Amino acid sequence: AWKKFTPKPFETAEEFNAEAVRHIETTLARSMYNCDEGAAYAGTALAFRDRLVLDWNKTQQAQTFTDQKRVYYLSLEFLMGRALDNAMLNIGKKDVAVKGLSDLGFRMEDIISQEHDAALGNGGLGRLAACFLDSMASLNYPAWGYGLRYRYGIFKQEIIDGYQVEVPDYWLDFNPWEFARHDITVDVQFYGHVSKYQDDDGKNVSVWEGGEIVQACAYDVPIAGYGTSTVNNLRLWGSKAASGEFDFQKFNSGEYESSVADQQRAETISAVLYPNDNLERGKELRLKQQYFWCAASLFDIVRRFKKTQRPWKDFPNQVAIQLNDTHPTMAIPELQRILIDQEGLDWDEAWSIVSKTFGYTNHTVLPEALEKWSVPLFQHLLPRHLQIIYDINLNFLQFVERNFPKERDILNRVSIIEESNPKMVRMAYLAVIGSHKVNGVAELHSDLIKTTIFKDFVKIYGPDKFTNVTNGITPRRWLHQANPRLSELIASKLGGYDFLKDLTLLHKLEAYVDDKDFRKEFQEIKYANKVRLAKYIKDTLGVSVNPSALFDVQVKRIHEYKRQQLNIFGVIHRYLAIKAMSPEEKKKLAPRVSIFGGKAAPGYWMAKTVIHLVNQVGKVVNNDKDVGDLLKVIYLEDYNVSKAEIICPASDISEHISTAGTEASGTSNMKFVINGGLIIGTCDGANIEITREIGENNIFLFGNLAEDVEELRHSHMYGTYTLDPSLAAVFDSIQSGTFGDAGSFSALVNGIVDHGDYYLVSDDFASYCKTQELIDEAYRNQDEWLTKAITSVARMGFFSSDRCIDEYAEMIWNTEPLVPSKDE
Ligand code: 26M
Numbered sequence: 001a002w003k004k005f006t007p008k009p010f011e012t013a014e015e016f017n018a019e020a021v022r023h024i025e026t027t028l029a030r031s032m033y034n035c036d037e038g039a040a041y042a043g044t045a046l047a048f049r050d051r052l053v054l055d056w057n058k059t060q061q062a063q064t065f066t067d068q069k070r071v072y073y074l075s076l077e078f079l080m081g082r083a084l085d086n087a088m089l090n091i092g093k094k095d096v097a098v099k100g101l102s103d104l105g106f107r108m109e110d111i112i113s114q115e116h117d118a119a120l121g122n123g124g125l126g127r128l129a130a131c132f133l134d135s136m137a138s139l140n141y142p143a144w145g146y147g148l149r150y151r152y153g154i155f156k157q158e159i160i161d162g163y164q165v166e167v168p169d170y171w172l173d174f175n176p177w178e179f180a181r182h183d184i185t186v187d188v189q190f191y192g193h194v195s196k197y198q199d200d201d202g203k204n205v206s207v208w209e210g211g212e213i214v215q216a217c218a219y220d221v222p223i224a225g226y227g228t229s230t231v232n233n234l235r236l237w238g239s240k241a242a243s244g245e246f247d248f249q250k251f252n253s254g255e256y257e258s259s260v261a262d263q264q265r266a267e268t269i270s271a272v273l274y275p276n277d278n279l280e281r282g283k284e285l286r287l288k289q290q291y292f293w294c295a296a297s298l299f300d301i302v303r304r305f306k307k308t309q310r311p312w313k314d315f316p317n318q319v320a321i322q323l324n325d326t327h328p329t330m331a332i333p334e335l336q337r338i339l340i341d342q343e344g345l346d347w348d349e350a351w352s353i354v355s356k357t358f359g360y361t362n363h364t365v366l367p368e369a370l371e372k373w374s375v376p377l378f379q380h381l382l383p384r385h386l387q388i389i390y391d392i393n394l395n396f397l398q399f400v401e402r403n404f405p406k407e408r409d410i411l412n413r414v415s416i417i418e419e420s421n422p423k424m425v426r427m428a429y430l431a432v433i434g435s436h437k438v439n440g441v442a443e444l445h446s447d448l449i450k451t452t453i454f455k456d457f458v459k460i461y462g463p464d465k466f467t468n469v470t471n472g473i474t475p476r477r478w479l480h481q482a483n484p485r486l487s488e489l490i491a492s493k494l495g496g497y498d499f500l501k502d503l504t505l506l507h508k509l510e511a512y513v514d515d516k517d518f519r520k521e522f523q524e525i526k527y528a529n530k531v532r533l534a535k536y537i538k539d540t541l542g543v544s545v546n547p548s549a550l551f552d553v554q555v556k557r558i559h560e561y562k563r564q565q566l567n568i569f570g571v572i573h574r575y576l577a578i579k580a581m582s583p584e585e586k587k588k589l590a591p592r593v594s595i596f597g598g599k600a601a602p603g604y605w606m607a608k609t610v611i612h613l614v615n616q617v618g619k620v621v622n623n624d625k626d627v628g629d630l631l632k633v634i635y636l637e638d639y640n641v642s643k644a645e646i647i648c649p650a651s652d653i654s655e656h657i658s659t660a661g662t663e664a665s666g667t668s669n670m671k672f673v674i675n676g677g678l679i680i681g682t683c684d685g686a687n688i689e690i691t692r693e694i695g696e697n698n699i700f701l702f703g704n705l706a707e708d709v710e711e712l713r714h715s716h717m718y719g720t721y722t723l724d725p726s727l728a729a730v731f732d733s734i735q736s737g738t739f740g741d742a743g744s745f746s747a748l749v750n751g752i753v754d755h756g757d758y759y760l761v762s763d764d765f766a767s768y769c770k771t772q773e774l775i776d777e778a779y780r781n782q783d784e785w786l787t788k789a790i791t792s793v794a795r796m797g798f799f800s801s802d803r804c805i806d807e808y809a810e811m812i813w814n815t816e817p818l819v820p821s822k823d824e
Pocket of ligand 1: 126128275278279281666
């Protein structure tokens, strides 16, 4: 028999070093003689990984043994960022490693920054999935993430001559956080045709035959909880040619090249993350990715369930599957297919199981983002699933007809199949019909989906199928890791770090809002974080910014609805005002640094034009002697999770200024406020609930309300439309060539002047500029500003992703935590 392996985890700096050096010399086969920061990172990561893996194995064993209901979070995106600092926080012993590394001549900060970001996501949706994994593990929910193991994450952004250039993100050269499970594979079928047979009992059976097989191979990533020994699993699927398919005959018959080509075609499925965010493009490879991942995940989930030998009716009591947007909607017809074609259940029995298993989270109401797939493409790629979708639709429409016999058009409106040319499968409708709960991600958004895109479905199913779970963020990464000094200050007042597990404890900080020492320390921390960002700006862009200036930050994906154009037009307005000021007037103005960052989808020309404009404005403003320190405009290259961890703690004001009703929630708004920054924002998404929590005196709101947007748009088209005069002056300066070739920006300007100003930039411009002036004024009173910032931090307890996960568990998943036993 095997002897039980008892690990000797390091306790001291010396013991840590011994482990790290052992890994560098043996696991990596490197000599300590030339141990650089990369090797030191690897040694550190592997030393902590050893401790993680033991808890991981125990957690998985305990979950199998108790066999309670598990949650499966299906997401095409997990925007994880770096893992080492998070692993050290969750495992403990970071202090030991800091000491050990310093004995070897390294600084922990440098070692941490050696790691490549795991950037398997576009933006908010992918980062939300990462925060949810952290919270599910920290709260001890038996939960799995399922995703794709992209070889290339979101592209890296370079700014060259003021333009975005995309560079591939090959991130897998050294990744100590994944474990290839070469023994865990699933064969996934594509193309082919469906044949009908009668079985011995005369029952019709459909068989999906022919086509090609691609193999899914599991790569597992441990997800450690904070302050618990629970370590959950994130399973990412990589694609490769199936062994049966990889035709060795071809080798022997001289078709070596075509054989390798087949293999490469299979590997293409998991090669690259689609870089769109809130835009649907209907590409075949994207549908292939979706089905590949859904089929592999469902096979895995069903395989695990079948090991329990329970009857099928128990499936929804053992399995909750959450769909992160419509991207995993194929999981619905796939489970129905498994149950009827492979397990022999009849349709109704199967459908009752399927529709109790899934929950669907919607993240957008933008019509251009709603997924639709053409029926001919579907027919070609997934013929059996198309049949099943038609049957789901038929049953559903018959149900609707019975309940609404007098309504003629409702059937057309709610049909999963859009009767266009070509016909389209509406994935959001399929997701609603196949799920027992549908949720939006902030109150306003959850209300909006009930009155717009899913209005008819509220009538059909009643309002209880629709609910809200307002987004949140993990305080571990976004407070403690990103802002260790602030976290330490809070802990010193609250008597420890319990607030990292129960963020509502922050409310106790309000008692210190007048405490002199506390205020001073709080302010110093903000200043130090700004100094750090200023240094980063100097090092990367060569521009000096004054850390005492007001740092005004907008970092997020570039999208017209998020209105970076409103921000940069406001900056130009400010620039023109400064140019017209007397020296006395200038003295009264608070110096400002306007900081932008974010990626544009590679094919999104309008977004790329905005990036170009910001860079051109920066070039002019930053070199204008009349302006000096009063205004600087910065474009930070390649905004990602790790950069957000530096930027969020360093803002005075951040901008969340979407056209009302368009930003489902937003989550960076929460990250900025919890780090002691204030917000300028519209009444949109989670801004509304942030205002409710922190108080309207502590936020700068402006602009039209969601309920008025439709009418305003209508009046642009059919009424008299006058451009805001200040905005007209901004456009005049752009068009006179102040910021380089005016032609480059004409599409941007004309979209507002001539083409309906869909995002209401002109309607909100005056109120935006006015509010920016209020901010200037408020910033002059540093004492009041500080009070606002501290009060806001104290009132942000609601926005922890731990609260979200408990709400999902209670309202949607019906699951309980599995608290690890002490001796484990
Ligand atoms: C769709 C089709 C093809 C390729 C990519 C996509 C796609 C990818 C990402 C579509 C949407 C994607 O993400 C949308 C997103 O990030 N939504 C954001 O979700 C956050 C978390 O709920 C919210 O806070 C944001 O308001 C919302 O915009």
